[in-house]
Amino acid sequence: MSLIDRAQCEALDAKDPLAFARDRFEVPDGMVYLDGNSLGALPKQTPARLDAVIREQWGQDLITGWNKHGWVALPRRLGATLAKLIGAEADEVVVCDSTSLNVFKLLSAALSLQPTRKVILSDTGNFPTDLYMAQGLAQLLGQGHRLELVAPDDVITRLDADVAVVMLTEIDYRTGRKHDMAAINARAKAAGVLTLWDLAHSAGALPVDLNGTGADFAIGCGYKYLNGGPGAPAFLFVARRWLEATQQPLFGWFGHAAPFAFETAYQPKAGIDRFLVGTPPVLSMAALECGLATFDGIDMALLREKSLALGDLMIKLVTQECGGLGLTLASPTEGKARGSQVSYAHAEGYAVMQALISHRVIGDFRAPDLMRFGFTPLYVRYQDIWDAVATLKSVLVTAEWQKPAFRQRAAVT
Template structure:
């Protein structure tokens, strides 16, 4: 049983702040500063370049990959950490397309995160020969899977509404037509139970700065199923993915298994912060997190709908069909969110009119949910959002 009083005590949060934006950037684990400082000194200070071996820096992408694998139902040795989520999606998609050379269609949905679609469009343009991205409404994905589709590329949990795809069912449906799957777990990892091996997923990628709390810009990860591991094409042939990177061979020879998906030099400071964040997850059962997340989400929805009739639920009503966030439509959503933030309730906004709230049980409980509802109700009742200062959009929303 997960001790949520203990997990709450593992994070640094400003006094007076109700943080409902962990679905965008998680708060700092208390252990992170010391773990990062250890890299600075004594490791970097005393070991200098020797830290790559003596401190284990070089192997961190694999060792942390195995820690993540245990949390997402992946086989050991088939997850590696590094680079950004966009890069990892690109790698996974390129590898999947290379395994289906006779097909040209990448299928996704219109609600997918734009960066994933940008990556797919760019890769299709580079490959040419009729390779193209096709998007359909989320509810039409299964029907759109035909024998023309090479790869189904989806994000499990929609970044705007929290709507959740059925990974196992859609993967099975894709395999029925001999298509491969690439799943983006950005809003799944640390929010809902994930079991990649059981779902027979081909490729997956995810980030670590949201629910995992590894810090801004924390590296992403990629999963390659064992059946593809020795065949996966490495479209981005970085030196760290070479079979012998320090041989400096002018000819590229991919490393074995998922290590071939390494690209550039590991970001050691960020990996150290991830290491500290994962220490918290060693004490957490994701099924407990999921149950508590649903309870908090239901409480939040009930409170908002009772007191804020101006807001309309954008997330699925059924908690089993959404992730660990709740979203509402409101015409003046951006200004209302700024009014909330000014009063210590931090959520965020997604165009055109969506107010997003992350319900993250590791550090949020019933008291925070109830107080957030009270403050939101005051803002709506007194039209406190109707302030010119709140309507000036910042570069990050």
């Protein structure tokens, strides 16, 4: 097999049909940013948009902005835009709250539809906040519900008559392993099990087809591949067939049928709006709207093709350049089995990642030993992968990671 060099990577960039999208983002000079799976890069239009919302809309129009500038419609407007990226209809998605709160709301709604079933099924690779919410809800309900965890490969065979809801993150946050959404949805439907998908590492990273695969419920965040900024609002999806049959447990005034009637008794809105709770965070939603705009004119099939090519390239280059240096591939080697990231295990993974960051190659670390490298196809280049692997090789060969500063754990890893 012939060796890959940087010139070949530059040649790939030259013919990349998505290369134009990089200009939509502020990517600092000299930085290789491979952490869009934790926090997306800043869209260039976001600062001006926020400045306008702050200085003109809020500053000059004050409270009249709710009507004059359509602030009150932001949850549904953003939901309709986002729906196009996840295979949903505009009236099935709303932007609101956090992923954790949305898990709580949708899981509660789903369980209420399955009163005789008590098992919430998930896998051992699911993101902890989803599991915590399930545990807390089961305890709060006090009706004998329990969370059951199985290995990812065992989920589909565990779907049975005692399972109420299967709650999964489509892309494993540690390894990038991808669940087969279509197969799981089909098996769940046959067993009478409802599905709740976490799209935190899917939305904006690869084509998602919630309706085409028969999903019941889904949630996701806005600050990773959707580029909405730190702590951006999350979103939720409810299939039309469940919109009028479900009720969520958090009765907030924006979910009320007539919030400005100020009635003392709660009456839910029709449709997806019943899943709203409190006042929309206008500044955060304005930033997220800019993040969603970065997908204008983007062919998601091309985006997925580039994502897989970037991952394949990294795996090949690490094998070529870093063999025998203590790295173990933790992600699937086959592209269709993973999302838009590649993870490597290393006994000193945290310190190695800190050394990389000191050289402006930005990834992140997940305990106990995984280094994660995320690929956002809208702004990551093939030459970035070459530069990242070259830096990784240098850090490992020189044992630079042994410096004490790189071994001190920060609050966020």
